[in-house]
Amino acid sequence: MMKLYYGPGACSFVPHAALEVIKAATGDDFETQTVKLHKGEQRTPEYLALNPLGLVPVLVEDGKALTQIVAICDYLDRRFPAAGLLPTDPWQRAQALSTFAWMNNSVHPTFTHVFRPSNFASGESAQEDVKALGVAKFREHLERIQSMIAHASPWLLGESISFVDFYALVFLRWGGFANIDPASLPAYKAFVDRVAAHPAVASAMAREGINLDTFKAK
Numbered sequence: 001m002m003k004l005y006y007g008p009g010a011c012s013f014v015p016h017a018a019l020e021v022i023k024a025a026t027g028d029d030f031e032t033q034t035v036k037l038h039k040g041e042q043r044t045p046e047y048l049a050l051n052p053l054g055l056v057p058v059l060v061e062d063g064k065a066l067t068q069i070v071a072i073c074d075y076l077d078r079r080f081p082a083a084g085l086l087p088t089d090p091w092q093r094a095q096a097l098s099t100f101a102w103m104n105n106s107v108h109p110t111f112t113h114v115f116r117p118s119n120f121a122s123g124e125s126a127q128e129d130v131k132a133l134g135v136a137k138f139r140e141h142l143e144r145i146q147s148m149i150a151h152a153s154p155w156l157l158g159e160s161i162s163f164v165d166f167y168a169l170v171f172l173r174w175g176g177f178a179n180i181d182p183a184s185l186p187a188y189k190a191f192v193d194r195v196a197a198h199p200a201v202a203s204a205m206a207r208e209g210i211n212l213d214t215f216k217a218k
Ligand SMILES: N[C@@H](CCC(=O)N[C@@H](CS)C(=O)NCC(=O)O)C(=O)O
Pocket: 007, 010, 011, 012, 037, 042, 054, 055, 056, 057, 067, 068, 069, 070, 104
């Protein structure tokens, strides 16, 4: 059985929700293992043996580990085509991967500047700068996602819910932690409410023990 190592609320939610979609579509079940990032569990020798980069997610199948969200999700789509996670038409599929890759290689690392400014600057005021610029850039990314949502019918890739919808949910939750009020992105918020209500997504959120309520007005 496949096993996913995930951190509650982390980017690993993307393959986690996908595994729930697959389970609903095909009956193929999966196991999970929580990795508590705030406790440093991603840096234990056992975990580093799975992923030397010390990051979630990791998907383990037949004792072999696969890392990187885009690779894991591409594998899940090819292994379980019945789940309809990516379009089959080559051009549509490439367009979907284009959006997915942008989320993974641009939006996601922008948030890393907010969450871990110490990775990018050493002095305290320099770190504050990195964080402030990161929040501004992250908000621009969220606005771009909101403009994509205007064309969602009903999901970002069309009829089937998919990786990019799950990533959109993760990002809006993270925005709340960065003091970005979801009410200031109303179409995005309404979309994420819909994604969260999808039964597969709701199951993954319940297992992770997360909700959408990350923004606390100051
Ligand atoms: N490019 C990687 C990014 C993975 C990543 O950044 N994971 C974060 C959680 S969202 C992590 O494990 N952080 C732990 C740490 O920085 O110590 C992927 O696609 O899998």
